[in-house]
Amino acid sequence: MPCPEKEKKDIKSLTLPQLKEELAQMGEKPFRAGQIYRWLHWGARGGQGGDSRRRAVSFGEMTDISAALAGKLDERFYINSLSIRRKLVSRMDGTVKYLLGLSDGNSVEAVVMRYKYGNSLCVSTQVGCRMGCRFCASTLAGWVRNLTPSEMLDEVYTAEADTGEKIASLVLMGIGEPLDNYDNVLRFLEILSSPEGENLSLRHVSLSTCGLVDRIYDLMKLKLGLTLSISLHAPNDRIRGQTMPVSQRYGMDALLKACRDYFAYTGRRISFEYALIDKVNDSPQCARELAERLRGMPCHVNLIPVNPVKERGYQRGSRQNILHFQKLLTGLGINATIRRELGSDINAACGQLRREAEQNQIDASQKRGDLPC
Numbered sequence: 067m068p069c070p071e072k073e074k075k076d077i078k079s080l081t082l083p084q085l086k087e088e089l090a091q092m093g094e095k096p097f098r099a100g101q102i103y104r105w106l107h108w109g110a111r112g113g114q115g116g117d118s119r120r121r122a123v124s125f126g127e128m129t130d131i132s133a134a135l136a137g138k139l140d141e142r143f144y145i146n147s148l149s150i151r152r153k154l155v156s157r158m159d160g161t162v163k164y165l166l167g168l169s170d171g172n173s174v175e176a177v178v179m180r181y182k183y184g185n186s187l188c189v190s191t192q193v194g195c196r197m198g199c200r201f202c203a204s205t206l207a208g209w210v211r212n213l214t215p216s217e218m219l220d221e222v223y224t225a226e227a228d229t230g231e232k233i234a235s236l237v238l239m240g241i242g243e244p245l246d247n248y249d250n251v252l253r254f255l256e257i258l259s260s261p262e263g264e265n266l267s268l269r270h271v272s273l274s275t276c277g278l279v280d281r282i283y284d285l286m287k288l289k290l291g292l293t294l295s296i297s298l299h300a301p302n303d304r305i306r307g308q309t310m311p312v313s314q315r316y317g318m319d320a321l322l323k324a325c326r327d328y329f330a331y332t333g334r335r336i337s338f339e340y341a342l343i344d345k346v347n348d349s350p351q352c353a354r355e356l357a358e359r360l361r362g363m364p365c366h367v368n369l370i371p372v373n374p375v376k377e378r379g380y381q382r383g384s385r386q387n388i389l390h391f392q393k394l395l396t397g398l399g400i401n402a403t404i405r406r407e408l409g410s411d412i413n414a415a416c417g418q419l420r421r422e423a424e425q426n427q428i429d430a431s432q433k434r435g436d437l438p439c
């Protein structure tokens with residue numbers, strides 16, 4: 067099993083100022099940092115002249131630096147890359163779901179969704195998750211580790227290289243809790259939005275959180291322009307507590323206050339995710355209570371028929387019930403839509419593809435008697 071290159075630094079996780087600093091320490095001219103950075107990150111976007119085929123996997127490919135410098139870089143740094151372990155393509159709408167292999171043998175998922183305005187990528191931010199939401203497959207086997215900035219960038223780069231198409235927007239809604247990997251996620255977004263990199267405006271990024279209130283305030287202060295998406299899934303703490311352990315740490319009053327503060331400070335409307343679970347949070351009373359809690363807040367509610375996870379037994383209610391819930395909310399002045407389901411023919415719920423693969427790997431390695439890395 068491959069082990070990460072422990073001695074060397076991860077060059078793709080460095081922002082441009084950090085790379086300049088590293089090169090200065092090596093006695094190199096600062097402009098070299100820009101050259102190397104573009105070899106690693108430059109994407110073809112909006113007349114920038116970048117070329118995503120250029121994303122180098124070795125220093126030897128960087129034709130505008132000397133062989134001597136390439137050699138020095140190779141001694142200090144490694145260039146991260148991911149492998150595609152599995153790929154499922156929807157026959158219905160072209161959605162592509164990837165199981166991506168990391169250099170330490172772990173894997174995460176990324177999903178390309180095709181919309182009229184361009185491709186959107188659902189990105190994972192951690193290997194596993196420790197938030198424990200009961201309806202979610204990503205958390206069943208717990209948290210393994212945080213993803214590095216380069217690993218998150220490589221989700222985007224791999225999807226672009228494999229489809230041959232640009233990613234127009236991102237949702238941080240894959241495996242993991244982005245605000246539980248705060249520093250790496252911010253560094254990932256900084257590199258992704260840099261003009262010398264993918265140059266993706268953060269206006270096209272949605273960050274989804276189960277509600278880590280302290281981190282929401284930290285994020286708010288940065289005014290990044292991204293959309294904050296809150297996984298609410300209940301109208302009160304009693305029901306939220308049944309499915310989301312995080313609600314014991316941060317109650318709904320504090321969470322909704324943070325959302326109001328976030329809007330007041332950034333001017334960005336909040337998006338709420340609400341997975342409708344049969345007989346848990348989908349009654350007309352829940353819709354009325356939710357509308358009451360959100361009254362006056364500039365927001366949008368995304369209703370998601372829950373994806374059944376076989377280990378859990380939660381079910382979705384009837385289509386009629388879901389439509390009724392939406393109608394009640396909109397009637398009470400809350401902007402609510404039902405999320406269009408993409409790739410339903412390949413629809414392993416979030417985290418299930420990885421879970422399946424890990425189970426198979428455990429079975430196989432037990433047979434082989436492998437030792438972990």
Ligand code: SAH
Pocket residue numbers: 197199201202203238239240241242243244274275276277295296297339341370371372373374375415416
């Ligand atoms: N940890 C972050 C982001 C990852 S989960 C968060 O909690 O927001 C992305 C979204 O999918 C969240 O809204 C999550 O609650 C939702 N989700 C997870 N499992 C689901 C399931 N089985 N059915 C419907 N939505 C689910």
